[in-house]
Amino acid sequence: MALKALDIYKILPKKNCKECGDPTCLTFAMKLAAGKGDITLCPHLDEQARNLLGASTRPPIRLVRIGVGERALAVGEETVLYRHDKTFYHPPGILFRIEDTLPEAEIAAIVRRVRTDRVTRVGMDLAVNGIAVVNRSGQPEQFARAVGIVEENADLPLVLMTADQKALSAALVHCGTYRPLIHAATKDNFREMCAIAKQHGCPLAVVARGTDDLAALAASCAKEGVADLVLDPSPQTLGEYVPAATAIRQLAITRTAPDLGYPVFLDATAFSPEDAAIVLGIVKYASVIVTSPLSPASTTAALTLRQNIYTDPQKPIQMNPGIYRIGNPGKDAPVFMTVNFSLTYFTLEGYLEASRTPCFMLLVDTEGLSVLTAVASGKLNETLVRDSIKKFNLESEVSHRKLIIPGYASPLSGRIEEVTGWKVLVGPRDAAEVGEFIEQVWKKEQAAGP
Numbered sequence: 001m002a003l004k005a006l007d008i009y010k011i012l013p014k015k016n017c018k019e020c021g022d023p024t025c026l027t028f029a030m031k032l033a034a035g036k037g038d039i040t041l042c043p044h045l046d047e048q049a050r051n052l053l054g055a056s057t058r059p060p061i062r063l064v065r066i067g068v069g070e071r072a073l074a075v076g077e078e079t080v081l082y083r084h085d086k087t088f089y090h091p092p093g094i095l096f097r098i099e100d101t102l103p104e105a106e107i108a109a110i111v112r113r114v115r116t117d118r119v120t121r122v123g124m125d126l127a128v129n130g131i132a133v134v135n136r137s138g139q140p141e142q143f144a145r146a147v148g149i150v151e152e153n154a155d156l157p158l159v160l161m162t163a164d165q166k167a168l169s170a171a172l173v174h175c176g177t178y179r180p181l182i183h184a185a186t187k188d189n190f191r192e193m194c195a196i197a198k199q200h201g202c203p204l205a206v207v208a209r210g211t212d213d214l215a216a217l218a219a220s221c222a223k224e225g226v227a228d229l230v231l232d233p234s235p236q237t238l239g240e241y242v243p244a245a246t247a248i249r250q251l252a253i254t255r256t257a258p259d260l261g262y263p264v265f266l267d268a269t270a271f272s273p274e275d276a277a278i279v280l281g282i283v284k285y286a287s288v289i290v291t292s293p294l295s296p297a298s299t300t301a302a303l304t305l306r307q308n309i310y311t312d313p314q315k316p317i318q319m320n321p322g323i324y325r326i327g328n329p330g331k332d333a334p335v336f337m338t339v340n341f342s343l344t345y346f347t348l349e350g351y352l353e354a355s356r357t358p359c360f361m362l363l364v365d366t367e368g369l370s371v372l373t374a375v376a377s378g379k380l381n382e383t384l385v386r387d388s389i390k391k392f393n394l395e396s397e398v399s400h401r402k403l404i405i406p407g408y409a410s411p412l413s414g415r416i417e418e419v420t421g422w423k424v425l426v427g428p429r430d431a432a433e434v435g436e437f438i439e440q441v442w443k444k445e446q447a448a449g450p
């Protein structure tokens with residue numbers, strides 16, 4: 001059973017010495033209770049306390065790293081069943097599947113796509129994570145050749161998918177030092193697979209149907225000395241995947257079945273439509289998802305969904321408050337005031353760029369709340385606008401004293417004028433109409449003078 005923060009606190013030395021990096025023993029205890037701490041950071045724990053805290057303070061799902069260096073993929077270490085309880089920490093890796101029967105040029109082209117293609121959304125670059133090479137040919141040399149081509153073209157996290165130990169050993173000659181995920185050990189071959197995984201220090205996927213068999217196989221592999229495991233529940237249908245993955249997550253995070261405390265693997269290419277499998281994998285607990293090389297549209301959809309699910313729901317994505325320039329605005333350029341919720345910023349920025357009117361954006365600090373929420377909660381108010389104008393020295397940027405506020409902030413227009421002395425123009429509610437607003441309202445204002 002997991003210990004609660006107060007139970008842990010009772011066991012800690014209570015010196016409040018800060019040597020663990022936390023200001024007090026209680027905050028350290030809270031971190032441990034959330035599965036995010038490391039008991040070895042407290043140098044004052046005796047043997048007995050260490051043993052007592054040991055298993056119950058480890059994250060219920062192990063963090064597993066596939067690959068090495070900067071582009072390593074870290075998966076697992078999740079602590080909740082529902083995203084709204086807290087957050088999900090490590091987004092699932094999406095890996096494009098390559099069969100070893102493909103011609104060299106085709107393999108190289110897929111690898112290049114994974115290495116270079118990016119989707120930029122709300123200020124973040126999103127990308128597919130790696131490559132899964134499948135031993136379709138059944139030939140060890142062919143499999144090793146395909147892995148060699150992948151390695152020559154990029155240093156990406158890899159999954160090696162073969163049950164043939166000879167093929168695996170041949171492929172590991174090319175990538176053995178880079179911690180590829182080996183897929184997979186079964187109840188019939190796990191000793192041999194564990195030996196290879198241990199020899200190369202690789203994580204290992206285990207395949208079994210049913211949580212009991214999966215837990216037993218994972219326990220056997222752990223006993224063989226492989227600590228970094230990934231669980232493949234091998235569903236036959238998508239309808240089977242969801243309850244299987246949910247049961248694994250539930251039994252793991254409640255520590256009812258610690259042998260299931262590993263990230264989950266899903267081969268989405270086994271299902272039709274594959275896009276549906278990818279969606280279910282992302283929203284329902286998959287940590288490693290193998291897909292066909294997706295079209296740009298499907299890639300964008302998958303990466304966008306993944307970003308949404310793995311964004312902390314309690315912390316809106318924020319921009320730094322301040323003044324942002326669109327184009328090269330002069331002293332007479334319009335100033336659009338808005339909140340620092342990143343989605344608001346990027347939406348408005350896109351339409352302002354499309355209007356081809358150089359302008360300023362003044363982002364006020366609503367702690368990432370959207371305009372409507374910030375107005376309703378009182379976070380966006382005339383004082384904040386006045387202080388932001390002063391803090392970011394807006395007066396030195398423009399020669400006029402006119403501020404365009406979002407349409408949804410119109411109830412504040414009078415009070416903003418009163419406390420700032422700036423003339424307020426109420427902009428459109430929909431950012432898509434901002435170009436029209438510039439043409440029909442701002443240009444008339446500009447002609448009227450400062």
Ligand code: SF4
Nearest residue numbers: 016017018020025042
């Ligand atoms: S190092 Fe140990 S004793 Fe010191 S504050 Fe942290 S938990 Fe408390």
